[in-house]
Amino acid sequence: MARRRMIYEGKAKILYEGPEPGTIVQYFKDDTTAFDATKKEVIEGKGVLNNRLSEHFMTGLNGIGIPTHFIKRLNMREQLVYAVEIIPLEVVIRNVAAGSMSKRLGVEEGTPLPRPIIEYYYKDDALHDPIVSEEHIFAFQWASPQELDEIIQLSMRVNDFLSGVMHGIGVKLVDFKIEFGRRFDNDFSRIVLADEISPDSCRLWDVETGRKLDKDVFRRDLGSLTDAYTELATRLGVMPRKSSTGTGPKLVK
Ligand code: TMP
Ligand code: ASP
16 A cells, blocks of 8 residues: 655654645654653653544534634544644743743742733744744734734634633643644635644643643653543543553653
């Protein structure tokens, strides 16, 4: 059987040419990285969990009329998505001070913010994804003012949706990162949510205990990442309580 063509390999996912023009197969790897991939592990089963979790969130968002690239999950590790032209921005929405914002501004982690704060980072590993302002985005034409308006509106809706979903399972949505793309339809393009939504790109704290159910478990060596992601998936009703492999996390290299 002919091998399908790989389009792109990132740190956590691989993109393959899809079965129809304008479609892509997105494959979730077990590779786990932090701090510009200076910290790196293969955590068995992480890709399977993120594929399921991202499907769950994207399906919910599609259901409330937020356009996303997601079409359907194909198997344990792959989903079919629309091909988009990625806007080179990491859009971060914060509800509670944490991470780089706490460091940069000297605000204690866990301090609630009076309103959601949106930040933009220019996607460039060699530059370590620097924070940028709207001025940079327009001057370098990464997105037009109309596109950024759309991105802000959609980001706030995603925040409301995800905050509500998490609230319902006793989890606080502290912050998260999303990416957008342009989906072309003849001469028109429209902004759609792309990439993934998973605990790799969110901060999620248990409301009662403060336990972290996100990639900070890996970044800060706080225990088993798969246990944390499985706990989240179980609460959401996405996965049964015991994983089918039952082996837990394994350091492969
Ligand atoms: P930060 O506090 O490190 O800037 O992260 C903000 C949010 O963005 C947090 O939920 C983790 C997520 N994130 C990514 O998804 N990818 C990244 O490369 C970084 C630095 C953060
Ligand atoms: N994804 C980024 C990296 O590999 C950083 C992070 O999520 O902390 O390095």
